Amino acid sequence: MMNITRQLRPSLAKALMPTAMRAMSADSKLVELTMNEKTGIATVTMNRPPVNSLNLELLQGLLKAFEGLEDDRKCRGMILTSSSPTVFSAGLDIMEMYKPKPDRVKEFWTTLQDVWLALYGSSFPTVAAINGHSPAGGCLLSLCCEYRIMCPNYSIGLNETKLGIVAPKWFMSSMLGAIPYREAELALTSGRMFSTDEALKIGLIDEVASDKADAIAKSEKFLSQFAKIHPIARKLTKLNLRHSALEWMQENKELDLNIFISFVGQPIVQKSLEKYLEGLKAKQAK
Amino acid sequence: MMNITRQLRPSLAKALMPTAMRAMSADSKLVELTMNEKTGIATVTMNRPPVNSLNLELLQGLLKAFEGLEDDRKCRGMILTSSSPTVFSAGLDIMEMYKPKPDRVKEFWTTLQDVWLALYGSSFPTVAAINGHSPAGGCLLSLCCEYRIMCPNYSIGLNETKLGIVAPKWFMSSMLGAIPYREAELALTSGRMFSTDEALKIGLIDEVASDKADAIAKSEKFLSQFAKIHPIARKLTKLNLRHSALEWMQENKELDLNIFISFVGQPIVQKSLEKYLEGLKAKQAK
Amino acid sequence: MMNITRQLRPSLAKALMPTAMRAMSADSKLVELTMNEKTGIATVTMNRPPVNSLNLELLQGLLKAFEGLEDDRKCRGMILTSSSPTVFSAGLDIMEMYKPKPDRVKEFWTTLQDVWLALYGSSFPTVAAINGHSPAGGCLLSLCCEYRIMCPNYSIGLNETKLGIVAPKWFMSSMLGAIPYREAELALTSGRMFSTDEALKIGLIDEVASDKADAIAKSEKFLSQFAKIHPIARKLTKLNLRHSALEWMQENKELDLNIFISFVGQPIVQKSLEKYLEGLKAKQAK
Numbered sequence: 053m054m055n056i057t058r059q060l061r062p063s064l065a066k067a068l069m070p071t072a073m074r075a076m077s078a079d080s081k082l083v084e085l086t087m088n089e090k091t092g093i094a095t096v097t098m099n100r101p102p103v104n105s106l107n108l109e110l111l112q113g114l115l116k117a118f119e120g121l122e123d124d125r126k127c128r129g130m131i132l133t134s135s136s137p138t139v140f141s142a143g144l145d146i147m148e149m150y151k152p153k154p155d156r157v158k159e160f161w162t163t164l165q166d167v168w169l170a171l172y173g174s175s176f177p178t179v180a181a182i183n184g185h186s187p188a189g190g191c192l193l194s195l196c197c198e199y200r201i202m203c204p205n206y207s208i209g210l211n212e213t214k215l216g217i218v219a220p221k222w223f224m225s226s227m228l229g230a231i232p233y234r235e236a237e238l239a240l241t242s243g244r245m246f247s248t249d250e251a252l253k254i255g256l257i258d259e260v261a262s263d264k265a266d267a268i269a270k271s272e273k274f275l276s277q278f279a280k281i282h283p284i285a286r287k288l289t290k291l292n293l294r295h296s297a298l299e300w301m302q303e304n305k306e307l308d309l310n311i312f313i314s315f316v317g318q319p320i321v322q323k324s325l326e327k328y329l330e331g332l333k334a335k336q337a338k
Numbered sequence: 339m340m341n342i343t344r345q346l347r348p349s350l351a352k353a354l355m356p357t358a359m360r361a362m363s364a365d366s367k368l369v370e371l372t373m374n375e376k377t378g379i380a381t382v383t384m385n386r387p388p389v390n391s392l393n394l395e396l397l398q399g400l401l402k403a404f405e406g407l408e409d410d411r412k413c414r415g416m417i418l419t420s421s422s423p424t425v426f427s428a429g430l431d432i433m434e435m436y437k438p439k440p441d442r443v444k445e446f447w448t449t450l451q452d453v454w455l456a457l458y459g460s461s462f463p464t465v466a467a468i469n470g471h472s473p474a475g476g477c478l479l480s481l482c483c484e485y486r487i488m489c490p491n492y493s494i495g496l497n498e499t500k501l502g503i504v505a506p507k508w509f510m511s512s513m514l515g516a517i518p519y520r521e522a523e524l525a526l527t528s529g530r531m532f533s534t535d536e537a538l539k540i541g542l543i544d545e546v547a548s549d550k551a552d553a554i555a556k557s558e559k560f561l562s563q564f565a566k567i568h569p570i571a572r573k574l575t576k577l578n579l580r581h582s583a584l585e586w587m588q589e590n591k592e593l594d595l596n597i598f599i600s601f602v603g604q605p606i607v608q609k610s611l612e613k614y615l616e617g618l619k620a621k622q623a624k
Numbered sequence: 625m626m627n628i629t630r631q632l633r634p635s636l637a638k639a640l641m642p643t644a645m646r647a648m649s650a651d652s653k654l655v656e657l658t659m660n661e662k663t664g665i666a667t668v669t670m671n672r673p674p675v676n677s678l679n680l681e682l683l684q685g686l687l688k689a690f691e692g693l694e695d696d697r698k699c700r701g702m703i704l705t706s707s708s709p710t711v712f713s714a715g716l717d718i719m720e721m722y723k724p725k726p727d728r729v730k731e732f733w734t735t736l737q738d739v740w741l742a743l744y745g746s747s748f749p750t751v752a753a754i755n756g757h758s759p760a761g762g763c764l765l766s767l768c769c770e771y772r773i774m775c776p777n778y779s780i781g782l783n784e785t786k787l788g789i790v791a792p793k794w795f796m797s798s799m800l801g802a803i804p805y806r807e808a809e810l811a812l813t814s815g816r817m818f819s820t821d822e823a824l825k826i827g828l829i830d831e832v833a834s835d836k837a838d839a840i841a842k843s844e845k846f847l848s849q850f851a852k853i854h855p856i857a858r859k860l861t862k863l864n865l866r867h868s869a870l871e872w873m874q875e876n877k878e879l880d881l882n883i884f885i886s887f888v889g890q891p892i893v894q895k896s897l898e899k900y901l902e903g904l905k906a907k908q909a910k
Binding site: 177230278280281282285290292293 | 784785786787788789790791793796804805806808809810812813814815
Binding site for chain 1: 571
């Protein structure tokens with residue numbers, strides 16, 4: 053197994069450059085990509101301490117990783133995980149929405165759409181090894197994968213309504229790919245966060261792992277079942293099943309972007325974000 | 339808590355007037371609406387003895403109650419229940435379909451459509467406290483709510499095929515919001531009525547309550563979880579999820595009405611209703 | 625109970641003629657149709673030894689049987705089963721796809737579409753008594769029925785990806801009528817075959833029977849519940865529920881045919897079929 057972020061894939065390394073430049077040191081690059089040359093299983097690790105908040109650069113790193121794997125004939129599967137000991141991803145970075153610059157916030161949302169398209173519609177099989185809390189956008193990333201394995205005593209859910217916001221249609225369809233409509237409606241309207249055990253019971257995750265190493269091992273086991281499946285037949289089967297959600301996004305990126313931009317532009321939303329950030333600062337000052 | 343049917347909402351009281359005039363006394367008004375001023379939880383009680391058959395006036399009463407709550411900023415949730423000790427609602431009043439006057443039967447069906455639109459698409463969270471049998475149209479009303487709590491040893495279901503009729507598309511989509519397609523197909527084609535325990539097992543209801551008071555208490559507990567959820571985020575989340583069913587109805591009211599009118603107009607249907615009513619009379623005469 | 629294939633329905637017998645001519649003797653006709661005159665329950669038995677591979681003639685036999693029952697006012701239900709002791713149906717006959725003649729392969733696929741339309745959209749209630757293995761096309765036939773009863777220790781599933789091919793959209797929607805999307809995606813992408821017990825647990829079948837006689841008895845019991853249901857109300861309820869899948873097929877037969885023809889015409893597919901058939905021959909030679 054070797055790290056291919058720079059060594060093997062110069063085009064990918066170049067694409068990740070802005071991230072690397074910001075990160076200042078090789079250890080703190082935002083997305084780590086390793087490939088097991090023997091099995092063809094890639095591991096994509098989110099690495100934006102402390103909680104993998106999804107800002108533009110982290111999303112760009114994920115997008116380039118997914119697109120790189122899409123072009124990599126050796127890739128037979130991908131595990132998405134986190135370098136944090138307690139958080140998979142805390143969701144969208146609130147700083148991208150607070151007093152946003154028009155160009156950047158547009159690029160931010162468009163990149164999130166593209167990450168979703170690349171991950172939800174990937175050719176290769178995908179597993180989320182959820183080694184920590186996974187609210188909102190973090191939950192969304194895991195729902196794009198085909199299988200979810202989670203460590204004990206964390207929480208997961210699309211809790212947007214609890215934050216006073218509305219999960220976009222594609223967040224909803226991602227959840228409906230995992231749990232029945234009836235459960236999704238209850239979960240989404242109440243913004244419910246599920247414990248690992250509750251998530252297993254309802255089908256929001258598929259397996260529980262004792263720790264991150266166990267989650268990775270179980271992910272590899274899940275992916276190994278596809279070793280004898282023809283990758284093109286598998287890919288077409290997956291894309292046919294996910295067709296209508298993917299097609300909706302492809303046809304409505306502009307509309308969906310405008311809804312988000314207009315939401316973020318509301319004075320009441322900006323005030324609410326300001327309050328939230330002041331609360332965070334006060335906490336940190338203590 | 340106070341009764342606001344007349345005192346607080348003159349426009350609502352006026353709308354309910356025809357009902358009240360028919361009902362002759364204040365005690366027998368067809369729909370009772372109370373509001374807990376502290377919690378913002380409204381209770382809508384169907385009160386058309388003996389079995390809450392849904393005739394035009396009862397439907398009009400329900401519609402005005404739902405529309406009134408929609409306009410009421412204080413409303414944070416609604417419980418739908420029945421004043422009968424053994425029946426939630428027996429479903430559509432057969433007298434509305436037997437030898438119907440063209441204008442009235444048209445208004446009857448259109449009002450049923452509007453009740454469905456108002457309840458299935460309400461901004462505020464809704465619970466059915468099902469304190470009695472709930473066949474056909476009674477089951478439909480409960481399925482429009484977001485949560486169902488039922489007292490023991492009653493029955494519930496869309497049993498239209500057992501009556502020789504076909505549940506309209508929106509009855510079906512309401513059921514598909516609660517139970518999986520596979521179960522809904524079996525239930526709908528066989529017109530199956532479920533006992534309280536069977537309904538819980540299949541997901542047609544969410545909780546069992548020991549009696550009406552317990553059902554109301556459990557309903558209030560369910561609704562209380564939304565106290566801290568931003569009502570607009572919640573409303574938009576619900577309406578986005580229910581969008582396609584609501585949109586279908588809005589676009590097909592006329593078509594759906596014509597199907598019903600043409601069904602009721604068939605001589606074979608009228609003969610069958612006549613027979614059914616004669617059977618009822620014979621029973622009552624004994 | 626009597627066999628009506630020839631005696632009662634000359635038009636049906638005529639339609640089955642090519643089959644009968646090939647089959648050489650009455651005992652080996654490809655589809656047996658019996659009718660219980662008392663209950664109105666028909667039994668359609670696939671009888672193409674050794675494994676009921678679905679070739680053009682077997683499909684034509686099934687189509688004529690289903691169409692005949694559709695026209696038969698006495699028919700109140702149908703049981704689909706197999707004369708083989710260990711196989712329900714092995715799925716599509718690979719010989720129809722290997723070096724195919726253009727006219728025949730076109731008729732083959734069109735007939736499969738028509739069989740699906742006739743069975744998935746039948747007026748009468750349908751049960752599959754699955755008395756043996758049921759992969760791919762065999763599983764599809766059972767999924768078209770409204771209820772599935774299976775004998776122990778067999779396997780069932782849409783295992784197309786394991787064969788390097790892609791289950792068409794209507795295979796997928798048939799499976800989605802039985803099990804939740806989440807389970808269907810896992811099953812279809814991995815081409816998973818389920819044991820009888822696993823199939824019961826996941827909902828791919830509804831009941832387990834000890835043997836074929838028990839499967840038939842249980843099928844009759846399932847169908848008997850419809851004796852008191854008005855057949856037209858039942859039929860319309862079923863067709864309304866299955867409307868969108870049926871409509872898709874009616875509108876896309878040509879497109880779906882072209883996809884299949886172009887798939888079969890690929891040199892790589894022909895080579896793969898050749899290899900597979902050589903493997904079979906080698907096995908038989910041992």
